[in-house]
Amino acid sequence: MLSTKFSPMSKEEVDRKWWEIGDFFRRNSLWMLMYCTGCCAIELPPAMTSAYDMERLGMGPMATPRQADVLLVTGYLSLKTLRRLIYTYEQMSEPKYIVGFGSCTINGGIYHDSHAVINQLNKYIPVDVFVAGCMPNTEAVMNGFVDLMDLIKNKKANGWKDYHERYEWYLANQKAALGEVRVHDEFHE
Amino acid sequence: MTNSMSNTEFVTNLVESKFKVLSTEVLDKYQVSFEVKKEDVHSLLSLLKTSGWIQLSYLSAVDWPNDNEFELVYIVFNWDKAVHIQIRCRLDRETASMNSILPIFPGCKYYEREAHEFFGIKFPGNPDHEKQLILEEWDDIPPLRKDFDPRAYSDRKFSKMEYKNDFVNKNGEVSKQDARTKRYDDIDKLRTGGKK
Amino acid sequence: MIDILLMILTGIGVALFGFVLQTSIAGVNRKVVARVQKRYGPKWYQEFLDIFKLLSKRSVTHGWIFDFGVIMALGGIIGTAMFMPLTSSFMAFDGYDNFFIFVYLIAVGMLGMAMSASGSGNPLASIGVMRALTTMLAYEVPFMIVVLTIIKITGTSSLSEIGLFQQVAGNSWFFIALPIGGIVAVMALMGMLGKKPFETYIAPAEIASGPMVEYGGKQLGMLFIMHEITVFIEVSLFVHLFLGGAENIVLFIVKYFVVYTALNIISSVYGRFKIDQVVLFFYKWPLIMAITQAFIAIYLGWVI
Numbered sequence: 001m002l003s004t005k006f007s008p009m010s011k012e013e014v015d016r017k018w019w020e021i022g023d024f025f026r027r028n029s030l031w032m033l034m035y036c037t038g039c040c041a042i043e044l045p046p047a048m049t050s051a052y053d054m055e056r057l058g059m060g061p062m063a064t065p066r067q068a069d070v071l072l073v074t075g076y077l078s079l080k081t082l083r084r085l086i087y088t089y090e091q092m093s094e095p096k097y098i099v100g101f102g103s104c105t106i107n108g109g110i111y112h113d114s115h116a117v118i119n120q121l122n123k124y125i126p127v128d129v130f131v132a133g134c135m136p137n138t139e140a141v142m143n144g145f146v147d148l149m150d151l152i153k154n155k156k157a158n159g160w161k162d163y164h165e166r167y168e169w170y171l172a173n174q175k176a177a178l179g180e181v182r183v184h185d186e187f188h189e
Numbered sequence: 190m191t192n193s194m195s196n197t198e199f200v201t202n203l204v205e206s207k208f209k210v211l212s213t214e215v216l217d218k219y220q221v222s223f224e225v226k227k228e229d230v231h232s233l234l235s236l237l238k239t240s241g242w243i244q245l246s247y248l249s250a251v252d253w254p255n256d257n258e259f260e261l262v263y264i265v266f267n268w269d270k271a272v273h274i275q276i277r278c279r280l281d282r283e284t285a286s287m288n289s290i291l292p293i294f295p296g297c298k299y300y301e302r303e304a305h306e307f308f309g310i311k312f313p314g315n316p317d318h319e320k321q322l323i324l325e326e327w328d329d330i331p332p333l334r335k336d337f338d339p340r341a342y343s344d345r346k347f348s349k350m351e352y353k354n355d356f357v358n359k360n361g362e363v364s365k366q367d368a369r370t371k372r373y374d375d376i377d378k379l380r381t382g383g384k385k
Numbered sequence: 386m387i388d389i390l391l392m393i394l395t396g397i398g399v400a401l402f403g404f405v406l407q408t409s410i411a412g413v414n415r416k417v418v419a420r421v422q423k424r425y426g427p428k429w430y431q432e433f434l435d436i437f438k439l440l441s442k443r444s445v446t447h448g449w450i451f452d453f454g455v456i457m458a459l460g461g462i463i464g465t466a467m468f469m470p471l472t473s474s475f476m477a478f479d480g481y482d483n484f485f486i487f488v489y490l491i492a493v494g495m496l497g498m499a500m501s502a503s504g505s506g507n508p509l510a511s512i513g514v515m516r517a518l519t520t521m522l523a524y525e526v527p528f529m530i531v532v533l534t535i536i537k538i539t540g541t542s543s544l545s546e547i548g549l550f551q552q553v554a555g556n557s558w559f560f561i562a563l564p565i566g567g568i569v570a571v572m573a574l575m576g577m578l579g580k581k582p583f584e585t586y587i588a589p590a591e592i593a594s595g596p597m598v599e600y601g602g603k604q605l606g607m608l609f610i611m612h613e614i615t616v617f618i619e620v621s622l623f624v625h626l627f628l629g630g631a632e633n634i635v636l637f638i639v640k641y642f643v644v645y646t647a648l649n650i651i652s653s654v655y656g657r658f659k660i661d662q663v664v665l666f667f668y669k670w671p672l673i674m675a676i677t678q679a680f681i682a683i684y685l686g687w688v689i
Contacts, residue, residue: 022441029431029438053424055415058431063594066601069442080325093601094443107350108343115332115339116324119347177347179326186320 026069026095027152029058030145033068033092035085038075040101040135047141057145065091070148073127076104078116082124083183086174089125096160097152099144100127103134110134123173126159196270197221203240208233222275227287230278234263234293242267242274245290248300250308254335257282259310263290280310289314307333396467396477403466403617404610408432410642411613414649421653436609444602447505454501455604459611461493466614469621472637473548473630482544484532487622494611495521498596505599513595516586516660523667524576524583530675531566531573534682535559535626544622548630560627562688566678569671570627571648576667577619580652585660620645 009017034044047054048061062068065088077085089098100121103109108119121127128151131144151157163170174181200221201213211224225233242265251260256279263276280287289312290297301312302322309331312318321327330337412432419426428434446452468486470476499518502510536542539550551558560567576583586595600608624631624640631637658666681687 022438025434025438025441028428029434031435050423053419053426055419055427056425058427058434061589063589064598064601066445066599067594067597067605069438080323083325093445108347112349113340113343115329115337115342115346117343119343119349123348173348179328184321184325 023152023155027149029069030097030148031060031062031067031069032072033062033065033070033088034072034074035088036074037077037081037085038102038104040074040104040131043101043135043138043141044072044074046138052138052142054142054145057149059145065089066093068092069095070097070099072099072101073105073121074101076102076109076111076117077121079118079178082118082174083178083181086125086181087183094160095157097128097148097157098125098159099148100130101141101144102136103132106130106132118177124170124177126162126170128157128159196272199270200272200274203236204233207236219271220273220275222277224277224279227278227280230261230263230276231288231290231293233276234265234290237265237274237276238293241269244268245294245296245300246273248290248297248304250304250310250333252282252308252333252335253279254282259285259308261287261304261310265294285309286311286313288312289318291315307331309334392477393467397463399469399471399477400463400466400614402471403469403621404613406638406641407613407617407620407645408436410645411616413642414646417646418649418653421650432613436606436613439606439609440603442602442606444600444604446604447599450504451501451599452604454497454499454504455600455607457497458494458501459497459607461490461495461497462611462614462618465490465494466618469618470545470548470625471621471631472633473545473552475634476545480543484536484542484544484547484622484626487544487618491615491618494615498608498611501604502596502599507599509592509598510596512592513586513588513598516588516592517596519660520576520579520583520586520663523664524573524671527569527667527671527675528573528577530672530679531563531569532626534563534566534675534679537683538688544625545630548625551629552632558627558629563678563682565674566682567627569675569678570623572667572671574619574623574644575648575652576663578616578648580648581655582652582658583663584652584657585663588657591657616645 034041036044046052054060059070065071069092071089071092073085089096100106104111104117105121105127108114108117111117112119118124122130129144129148131140133140136144148157171181197215197218201215204210204223205213208223208225208229211226213224214222216222223233244266246264246266248261248263251262253260259280259282261278261280265274265276267274278287285308287310289301291301291314298315298317299322301315301318302320304310305312305318306322306324306327324332329342332339332342409429409432412427412429415431416426416429465487467477468481468490470482476482495517499514502514535547539547541547541550547559551562560570575581579587587597588595592598597605597608620641621637623644624637628640628644631640
């Protein structure tokens, strides 16, 4: 017979419960920041408008990195763009997620031998979900978003924690490719 | 109104009467290309600017490693006469340097920076020509020279995806599709008593 | 002593009711707008999910002015909402539902938001605040002329008394009795709520959502709560001043829903004005119409 007496939960257990409640809200209201670097960005308008309507999943576009939850990297990243992307990613408020679109973010795609374009995005910033294809069609994009929601539900979307824990590794990779991560141009002097 | 054919003739007469043109090429009725000496470029561009070609559309370079030369291409554009004019000139590849056309076309500032970045051509007269524009913190020879190997650079600089060899090579084996077709043919033969 | 405590508790209850009502209706309205655009639309409780998600996130701060301004904005707006009469007879502080109390108190919340946005140091936030103040300057003038006309006719500036005046006069709402002024009030209300033609100070694609540009996580969640309560105050003002108040709470909710949905449907088919166009627009037709209405109603006495 189960006891009906109130037994106090430990602190870890209370934190876990709160985190699960937070996860319910977070996965049902994903606000996107679209970093439209490449051609995969053209898959987002049909996903947002009346054809696939991602607002029914609670997703919507946001204007600034501070407000957004999920960063969409749509396509190839040149070195110059990667610097700005790292700035953008570090400005977002936690918990934050990244979705990489297209084969360019996975292995370089058709730009695998270019001098200006990086090959593997998840060496530089932690990517939670990849949507493969060149370009992925809109069903695949929507499926990627649903996958991200499942990952959040199963507590596997831990890229942002990984970025804290293995920051030295990420920073070493960023420095190997970029030289220096800080932006030095006419507008940042 | 003059027609387009006379436009190209007008341009050719204008340029060839005043400058020593190495070669003239009328590409079509909207484009003419002149190759001139390096020293003539500035006066030719000033002449064209006073004659109505007021906009610098583009400035870039072409690498000719076999001749050991760079070819600079200036494209100017006229809003009244529908003719693009290309001015080409050759520079030595080792000591590539060309006086800036900043006093004539101020819009050339960023094109010259780009050409310096991608080909290593110097533009004395343009104060910013050595600032980085597109390639930040570049650590190799300029990348659009023909002797630059982008693939080697990419392999050296960016980590690649590693794939395991977990597939089986089935070349030489009879495919399941062929076996199935042959079986159906045999059945058909039996059904018709061996006759086609 | 107990009375005052009870009044304050009732007032907080009114503010909470306003928040829940407006957030639900905003969620339903997102669905309405989605149907206008041939989409399915989010769940009706999506706005609640958004707000609680923002409160569950971690956030950064840009100095104590930034944080204090957010709290001041939220507190100021809750304080304003406490005075709002729900029906013509039910209110937290009896006799303190004067129109001018709302005009003055709502400025506390707005100033808090402006201070906090400027404290973030982002130039886009300053542009957004400046545009918000300019828009305010534009719509307040015609709106105040119409409201002062109503106060002149009824002889009182208490919201519930104005509501009762319309009910006693045989349900002749001021929206119908002063038709030109009613149209002016609708336009001014759209400016107040920042709906589409007058959305200049939010402008997500232009100045990256204006004052909210540097907010994220908890601060943004508090600003969203503040925004919902602000909308509750402004739409309730319209209901009490122009739609004859409400005899009971059901009638209030129905009128509220109709006003807010109609504004959203109008807004969903418009583009966005530039800031100078907003000011020129409000100083041209609504101002002329408001003055005409005041002249007709006060000097000629033509009130239906």
